[in-house]
Amino acid sequence: MSAPYLEVQGLKAAYGDIQVLHGIDFSVAEGQIAVILGANGAGKTTTLRALCAMVSTEGSIKLAGDELAGQRTADIVRRGVAHVPQGRGTFPELSVEENLMAGAFVRSDPEVRADADRWYETFPVLGERRGQTAGSLSGGEQQMLAIARALMLRPSLLLLDEPSLGLAPMITRSLFEQLTAINADAGTTMLVVEQNASLALGVADVAYVLEAGEVALSGPADELAADDNVRRAYLGY
Amino acid sequence: MGVLASVLGVFDITLDKLSDGELWLAQFFRGLSDGATYASVALALVMIYKSTGFINFAQGSLALLGVYLAYIFSVEQGLPVAVAVVCAMVASSAVAMLVERVFIRPFPPDHVLPLVIVTLGLLLIIDSAVGIVWGFRTRSLPSMFPSGAPIEWGIAQLTWRTIGNLGTVFAVVGLLYLLLSRTKVGLAFRAVSSNLESARLVGIRVGPTLGFGWALAAAIGTLGGALVVPDLLLEPSIMLRVLIFSLAAAALGGLDSMVGAVIGGLVVGLARNLLVTFLDLSELALATAVAVILVVLLVRPTGLFGSTRVERV
Amino acid sequence: MRAMGVVAEGSRQHRRRQIIGWVLFALVVALVPFLIADTYSPTIFGNRYTFGLGNLSQAIAFMVAILGLNIATGYSGQLSLGHSFFVGSGAYLTAVLVNEFHWSYLATLGVVVPGLFVFGVLFGLPALRIQGLYLGLLTFAVAAVFPSIIRLDNVADRTGGSNGLLIDSDLEAPTWAPIEKITEWLHAIPGVGSRVPDGLTGRQEEAVYKYFLLVIMALVCFWLVRNILAGRVGRALVAIRDNPLGAAANGVNLATYKTLSLGISAAVGGVAGTMLAMHSGFVGPDEFGFSMAILLIVGLIVGGSGTLHGAVVGGLAIQFVPHWSSQTQTLPGTDVALEGPYGTAILGGLLIIIIFALPGGAAHGFRRLKGRLMPVAPQPPGG
Numbered sequence: 001m002s003a004p005y006l007e008v009q010g011l012k013a014a015y016g017d018i019q020v021l022h023g024i025d026f027s028v029a030e031g032q033i034a035v036i037l038g039a040n041g042a043g044k045t046t047t048l049r050a051l052c053a054m055v056s057t058e059g060s061i062k063l064a065g066d067e068l069a070g071q072r073t074a075d076i077v078r079r080g081v082a083h084v085p086q087g088r089g090t091f092p093e094l095s096v097e098e099n100l101m102a103g104a105f106v107r108s109d110p111e112v113r114a115d116a117d118r119w120y121e122t123f124p125v126l127g128e129r130r131g132q133t134a135g136s137l138s139g140g141e142q143q144m145l146a147i148a149r150a151l152m153l154r155p156s157l158l159l160l161d162e163p164s165l166g167l168a169p170m171i172t173r174s175l176f177e178q179l180t181a182i183n184a185d186a187g188t189t190m191l192v193v194e195q196n197a198s199l200a201l202g203v204a205d206v207a208y209v210l211e212a213g214e215v216a217l218s219g220p221a222d223e224l225a226a227d228d229n230v231r232r233a234y235l236g237y
Numbered sequence: 238m239g240v241l242a243s244v245l246g247v248f249d250i251t252l253d254k255l256s257d258g259e260l261w262l263a264q265f266f267r268g269l270s271d272g273a274t275y276a277s278v279a280l281a282l283v284m285i286y287k288s289t290g291f292i293n294f295a296q297g298s299l300a301l302l303g304v305y306l307a308y309i310f311s312v313e314q315g316l317p318v319a320v321a322v323v324c325a326m327v328a329s330s331a332v333a334m335l336v337e338r339v340f341i342r343p344f345p346p347d348h349v350l351p352l353v354i355v356t357l358g359l360l361l362i363i364d365s366a367v368g369i370v371w372g373f374r375t376r377s378l379p380s381m382f383p384s385g386a387p388i389e390w391g392i393a394q395l396t397w398r399t400i401g402n403l404g405t406v407f408a409v410v411g412l413l414y415l416l417l418s419r420t421k422v423g424l425a426f427r428a429v430s431s432n433l434e435s436a437r438l439v440g441i442r443v444g445p446t447l448g449f450g451w452a453l454a455a456a457i458g459t460l461g462g463a464l465v466v467p468d469l470l471l472e473p474s475i476m477l478r479v480l481i482f483s484l485a486a487a488a489l490g491g492l493d494s495m496v497g498a499v500i501g502g503l504v505v506g507l508a509r510n511l512l513v514t515f516l517d518l519s520e521l522a523l524a525t526a527v528a529v530i531l532v533v534l535l536v537r538p539t540g541l542f543g544s545t546r547v548e549r550v
Numbered sequence: 551m552r553a554m555g556v557v558a559e560g561s562r563q564h565r566r567r568q569i570i571g572w573v574l575f576a577l578v579v580a581l582v583p584f585l586i587a588d589t590y591s592p593t594i595f596g597n598r599y600t601f602g603l604g605n606l607s608q609a610i611a612f613m614v615a616i617l618g619l620n621i622a623t624g625y626s627g628q629l630s631l632g633h634s635f636f637v638g639s640g641a642y643l644t645a646v647l648v649n650e651f652h653w654s655y656l657a658t659l660g661v662v663v664p665g666l667f668v669f670g671v672l673f674g675l676p677a678l679r680i681q682g683l684y685l686g687l688l689t690f691a692v693a694a695v696f697p698s699i700i701r702l703d704n705v706a707d708r709t710g711g712s713n714g715l716l717i718d719s720d721l722e723a724p725t726w727a728p729i730e731k732i733t734e735w736l737h738a739i740p741g742v743g744s745r746v747p748d749g750l751t752g753r754q755e756e757a758v759y760k761y762f763l764l765v766i767m768a769l770v771c772f773w774l775v776r777n778i779l780a781g782r783v784g785r786a787l788v789a790i791r792d793n794p795l796g797a798a799a800n801g802v803n804l805a806t807y808k809t810l811s812l813g814i815s816a817a818v819g820g821v822a823g824t825m826l827a828m829h830s831g832f833v834g835p836d837e838f839g840f841s842m843a844i845l846l847i848v849g850l851i852v853g854g855s856g857t858l859h860g861a862v863v864g865g866l867a868i869q870f871v872p873h874w875s876s877q878t879q880t881l882p883g884t885d886v887a888l889e890g891p892y893g894t895a896i897l898g899g900l901l902i903i904i905i906f907a908l909p910g911g912a913a914h915g916f917r918r919l920k921g922r923l924m925p926v927a928p929q930p931p932g933g
Contacts, residue, residue: 052438077440085438091431093544094424102428105421106440146435153439292683294690340902350629351905353686354851357631357844358905361898365891473891477840481694484687523698527691534680534688 003065005030005189006051006157011059013043013050020046022213023059028157028206030064031187033180035200035221037234038210044193045086047210048159051191052076052083063157078106082155086162086193089146092135096126099134099145103152112152119148122178139166144175151182160192164199172196176203197234201225209234262393264510271468271482272506273402277409277461278476278483279490279498281454287493288430288450291349294356296458297480298363299336301473303329303459304466305371308378319381322463326456333455337448346433346447368473380467402464409457410499416453426450478523482509485526488533491543500541505529559926582606583761584736587754588747595882599874603757604829606869610764611825613865614771616849617858618818623847624856625779626811627791629682632689633846635696636816638838640666640823642700645715645833646708655721655828656763662820670816674809693843697835714834717827723759730755764825771818776858778814787811788856841894848901854911863912871897 004027013021021043028034036044050057053073061068068076077083082103091099100119104112120127123144129137134145143163150158163179164172180203183190194200201207204221209230217224224230278300285293303325310321340359344352382401386394417423425446428436437443465479486505490497505526513522533540557563589602619633643665644658677685700709709715723729729750736746750758778784786807789797798804827833845868853864872893879887888896908915 054434054437073437074440074442077438083438085434088432089435089438091428091435093431094427098424098427102424102436102439102441105425105428149435149439292687343906349683351909353629353683354847355902355905357847358898358901361844361848361901362895365893365895365898368891369895477694481691484691488684488687521698521702523691523695527688527695530688530691531676534684535676538680538684 004028005032005064006191007060007062008051009060009062011047011050011057011061013046013055013057015046015055020055020213021050021057024210024213024215026208026215026218028189028191030189031183032205033183033190033192033203035197035204035207036191036193036210037197037200037207037230038216041212042210043213044210045161046213048083048161048191048193049085051159052081054083074106077153080153080156081159082150082153082157083159084146084150084161084163086165090134090137090142090149093133095131095133096137096145097130099149100152103149106153115152115154119151122182123148140168140171143167147175147179151188154186155188158188158190160190160194162193162195164194164196172199176200179203197230198225259391259393260514261511262390264514265507266393266395266399268507268510269503270396270399270402270506271465271510272486272503273399273406274461274465274479274502275482275486275505276406276499276502277464278458278479279486279502280406280409280413280495281458281461282483282487283490283493283495283498284450284454284457286487287495288426288447289346289352291352291356292484292492293454294353294480295336295359295363296454297476297483298360298367299329299333299455300458300462300479301367301476302332302363303455304378304462304471304476305367307459307463308376308471311379312376318379318463322381322460325463326459329455329459330452333451334448337451338444341451342444342447346443364473371473373472375470375472378463378466378471381463398467405460405464406499406502409460410495413453413457413495422446422449481523482506482526485529485533487540488530489540491540493544494540494542497540497542557926564926579765581736583758584733584746585742587733587750587758588745590745596880597878599877601870603754603761605873607757607761607764607829608826609865609869610761610768611822611829611865612846612849612869613861614768614825615819615822615846616853616861616864616868617771617775618815618822619846619850620815620856620858620861621775621779621787621818622812622815624850624860625784625791626787626808628677628808628812629686630689630812630815631686631840631843631847632691632693633815633819634693634838634840634842635689636666636670636819637823637826637842637846638696638700638833638835639669640820641827641833641838642709642715642823643820644824644827645717648717648719648827649715650708652719655719655824659821659824662824663817666820667813667817670819671809671813673816674812677812678805678808690840690843693840697839700835700838709835710833712835714832714837717831717833720831721756721760721763721828723755727759729758760828764829767821767825771821772858772861775814775818779858783807783810791856845897848897850911852897852900852904852911854913854915857911857913859916860911860913863916867900867912868897871900 007027009025010023011021011025012019012023024047026034036047038044046055049055051061051068053068053071053076057069059069063079063081066079068079091102094102097116100116101112104115120130125141126145126148129141134142137145143166147160147163160179163175167175176199179190182188192200192204201221201224207219207221207224208215209217209224217227217230278296281296281300282292285291285296306328307318307322307325310316310324311318314321316324336359340355341352344355380398380401382397384397386396388395417427425436425441426449428439428441429443429446433443462476462479466475469475482505483502486501487498488501489504490499490501508529509522509525512525557567583603586601586603586606589600591598591600593599615633615637618636619630622628622630622633640662643662644655647653647658647661648655680688699705701711733746733750737743737748747754779787786797786802789800789802790804790807794804849864849868850860852867853862854860875888875893875896876890881888904911
């Protein structure tokens with residue numbers, strides 16, 4: 001196995017005095033989809049925020065061998081890390097088109113336009129509403145917009161925080177199909193936090209289970225899906 | 238009826254005045270001219286409110302500093318007034334960026350209350366600094382526009398100054414619109430205003446973007462001050478009144494709407510001049526502004542054009 | 551300094567220490583006017599500074615004004631940038647009642663307190679719908695408008711318009727007050743007594759009498775406010791400030807308590823106005839403009855928002871910082887005279903520094919220092 005694309009060691013994070021992550025290790029190989037499972041408050045969202053320097057952290061975060069810890073969010077984004085935060089990932093007062101352009105903020109190559117058109121094709125509903133403000137879209141449409149906005153960066157690592165939150169099951173399924181397609185197509189490495197464990201394990205290559213700020217279990221996604229404890233705790237059968 | 242008569246008596250309403258068409262027109266023009274100046278400072282307030290969610294009470298002070306610089310450049314250094322004003326706009330932007338960097342950025346942007354208090358502190362510091370450096374003697378700053386009036390109807394004059402003031406404000410709004418909607422820095426500014434966290438996550442450097450907003454607001458405020466001061470005399474407390482009228486204009490327009498700020502400014506300017514003339518309320522001019530703020534906040538807190546947003550304090 | 555031993559809260563030593571503290575406080579408050587009846591004026595770095603009774607009395611009035619602001623802003627979290635309006639109204643009410651109806655100063659409180667309370671409640675009604683920054687915006691404008699209301703033609707013959715009003719009633723010490731006797735006793739004490747003048751002039755005696763009057767008024771205000779805040783009302787106000795939704799869910803009637811807090815705040819502000827009128831015997835429109843409003847905010851924040859001690863520190867700060875600044879004729883090492891606007895600039899700088907470095911204000915700083923020097927162990931619950 002080659003060196004992992006994202007390698008995290010001893011990651012700690014805290015909000016003020018409250019320590020949320022107590023030194024976690026995990027890694028994702030290039031082109032893989034990794035999923036983080038865990039109960040509410042286990043530190044899943046914090047893990048993603050820590051990778052983007054949105055909380056104060058300690059420990060090492062290596063992306064393709066380069067240290068990200070200590071860098072600022074804006075610089076981490078320039079290294080190709082896109083983050084779709086939970087729920088509010090769009091700019092509500094900006095139009096759909098402007099949201100995509102904001103997503104490509106750090107790019108200056110001539111292919112931005114072509115990329116935007118490509119995501120309008122992938123998510124036709126966004127193409128129909130490109131002039132509308134993001135705030136006027138439905139919850140599902142906003143989630144698609146947030147993901148398209150993140151993809152406009154041409155990320156090498158895509159962080160997704162509960163992409164299925166508030167979406168109808170049908171839409172969730174098609175969203176995950178699109179994500180796997182993008183992963184297969186562009187080789188984008190993905191790290192997904194998801195409540196819908198069965199769906200997430202279905203598309204993921206590796207999985208990590210967080211408990212109270214520590215990695216409790218880890219392994220290939222299909223092995224974890226077959227693990228009795230995981231099934232009982234997260235899959236519900 | 239007796240009560241009504243005495244109320245009318247208090248306000249000294251005379252039918253002669255009310256039926257004097259020329260007076261109406263004259264005050265209408267003056268109102269537009271004043272309104273244009275309020276609109277400029279209101280625009281500056283709205284820019285800061287939109288991007289940061291708080292009201293910069295030092296906005297008038299930054300404009301005051303700018304107008305004094307314009308005075309130095311024009312009257313003392315002999316530059317043409319328009320050039321001096323542009324230089325002062327650049328200089329006050331630089332000061333505003335410095336102020337933002339040193340006094341504002343160290344605070345977490347979502348804690349609005351300490352930031353408001355800091356702007357009050359800045360108001361005290363800048364106003365007194367102006368008093369220390371330039372003293373309290375009144376001075377007069379010439380207008381950027383020629384004197385005289387191309388159009389006259391009796392006492393009603395549409396002066397070059399009125400035309401210039403209005404033209405300037407509309408030009409500022411037009412340029413601002415282009416800057417915000419057509420340029421990358423404008424997109425960054427609007428993204429930061431809309432969603433701070435996502436703005437960070439697309440790689441926008443939030444601090445410098447807000448610094449840019451402060452610079453732009455200070456430049457616009459300075460321009461507004463340079464429009465208003467020729468009508469009055471320049472002294473350190475002059476911008477306080479302008480600030481109050483501009484706050485009323487911004488509140489009326491909706492605090493986060495640029496178009497609203499301009500329309501609010503014009504309405505406040507008109508209302509002020511008409512009330513002062515026809516009701517003889519010159520001492521109450523400021524009170525009318527307060528009444529506007531009160532009524533707007535009570536009846537329609539989002540103003541005429543503002544968007545609803547969650548109160549952040 | 552070495553920390554004293556830890557004492558348990560409520561223990562005999564703790565109570566003894568508290569009592570000693572209060573006795574010392576009372577002694578200082580009672581002795582200071584005699585010590586500075588001859589204005590104390592040390593020369594520091596070639597500048598002559600004064601510490602006189604008049605300044606101290608004005609500071610006491612400011613303390614009460616900040617106390618009032620503290621109720622609305624510090625305790626119940628309603629950003630009021632227009633407290634000067636209430637202070638000014640109180641001062642003018644007193645002045646007019648004394649001048650036109652020949653009331654005594656203290657009797658005017660009978661109108662000022664209920665009047666301003668009602669006024670504050672009326673003001674609080676719209677404030678229920680206007681919150682946070684918006685309330686700050688509105689009150690800021692209200693503060694700026696007070697002087698022009700006083701100057702209105704219709705009321706100018708009552709209020710004196712731009713000239714202000716000289717109040718034609720002196721506060722002469724009553725004959726029963728043993729001020730002269732106490733001065734003589736203190737003067738006889740060896741050592742300290744040398745600072746106390748041999749006898750008081752009429753004006754000095756009046757100043758000492760005024761000082762004690764103002765101190766008593768301030769103590770009553772602080773005591774009443776402390777009692778109000780220590781009880782149900784205070785808990786409700788703090789709950790509203792910290793978590794309005796939670797407070798409402800627990801049955802706190804937001805509307806009642808918010809208007810009540812503005813009413814009390816205004817009434818206390820009115821008393822401060824009366825005190826200022828008593829102190830200077832004069833009221834002028836520009837004294838109560840928006841600069842006073844901001845000054846009171848400075849005092850509130852510098853002293854410590856949401857604490858009673860903070861109002862004391864804040865009142866001293868906004869009185870003496872500009873006063874001493876203007877007496878600095880040559881700043882050491884330079885030939886700069888810190889006159890006029892320098893004092894305001896220094897206060898502005900102080901405000902920002904405190905927000906940066908000591909967000910709890912001076913009161914918070916003192917408490918931490920005291921906690922380190924004289925630690926008190928809290929009573930274990932149920933113990």
